[in-house]
Amino acid sequence: MRNFSYVNATSIEQVPSLLGRSWDDAVVMAGGTDLVGEMKDYAAVPKRVVNLKSIEGLDYIRQDDAGLRIGALTTLTDVLENSAVSQELPVLHQAVSVIASPQIRNMATLAGNILQRPRCWYYRSEDFPCLKKGGARCYAVGGVNTYHAIFGSGPSYIVHPSDAAPALMALGATVHVHGPRGGDEVLMDDFFTMPEMNIRRENILRPNEIVTEISIPKPEANSKGMFLKVRERESIDFALVSLAAQMTVVNGTCERASLVLGGVAPIPWRAVEAEDYLRGRRITEARAESAAEAAVEDAAPMPHNGYKVEIAKNLVKQAVQALAS
Amino acid sequence: MSKKVHVQTTINGEAVDFLCEPRNSLLEVLRDDLDHTGAKEGCNNGNCGACNVIMDGRLVNSCCVLGVEADGCEITTIEGIGSAANLHPLQQKFLEHAALQCGICTPGFIVSAKALLDENPNPTEDEVRYWLAGNLCRCTGYDKIVRAVLDARNGA
Structure with a gap:
């Protein structure tokens, strides 16, 4: 690991000036479970690390009539053990329950989870100066792309590794950002960015901006949610494909479906075609299958990851049927 | 520097x-x-x-x-956690159940299991297995480890 200076931030307002104009100047650290590994792999080589855990009052879960507000420094363990989350937001509770291991959930924060950098083995290897690190090519193209994207058209084929992000997006959550000009709020749907917009990062945050809170609107009274994750081993593994689903079904008819796939694209991937297909339709097995087909209509798998298309279809069918019953 | x-x-x-x-x-x-x-x-x-x-x-x-x-x-x-003269109950049970082979993972398992029992003194087998999911043993001694932790529940 390259050495760096370490600063404890003491207020949100102070953070933008402690950060720099470039990602090589300074990065923020919360739980550190992703960043420390990235620095060990020389995927991140900041001159300065700004610790946010020294800021008071960013670790909270508050419930009001509008919904739930979760402070950026809230650990995944605290999200998992919160009764409002487990009772009212099963999609988020289930997603967090399958993240990594108890140890990592004790350290990692909810905001840090949605800000994770790609797990792509080329990105994480010092030997590959890939597009994400300022290099000239995506090594997944023509390389071993078993775990890469089936949606999006490059030029980078990473997948977004977060389990919490699809769940939060399915719930219509909002990200609260703080930068040099103060605070701002961005819908999760507008927060993540595809590689053609910004090859080096996966979201709209600038080098001197941080996430301070994630707020989740109260789900509709008769909506239900669930999170499904397929991985190679039953613990400490990233999703091959995941699905966060939140659906409002009245008398067997879908009024609204929110379906977000993880592990399939450079950002959490909203299955818009499937959502549109389901709206206003009575749910049957055949229609769940049609929704599944619609979800992968635009999939363009690479030579080694066609299996992800089948998993994505199965998850959509399974969730739609389960939430309609 | x-x-x-x-x-x-x-x-x-x-x-x-x-x-x-x-x-x-x-x-x-x-x-x-x-x-x-x-x-x-x-x-x-x-x-x-x-x-x-x-x-x-x-x-x-x-x-x-x-x-x-x-x-x-x-x-x-x-x-x-414990000493050679005065083993922690978890350490005693790991010995009794032969819950180790090469021993490299053992300190981590003991610390992890202690953190579990501190928080939940009477976990079910499922809870033990889910908790220990963050500890890997490449000699594949999981069953013995789980039995040792279950056996240490009351004495820990």
């Missing part, structure tokens, strides 16, 4: 000060500077749990914690 940072911690109940570079992990500090070599370096990236310590009451992978982050924290390492 960037200067060393003065860190004040409590380790196994004793006040401990150390100097470290910001890039040093807590695991490196424990093993290389403080002679606490019970915590092991397995994967060094948060997968295996061999480096587990309890930090302010929470189980963490010390390879993913920076030494500087330990400032002001209370840390329990395997050295603070």
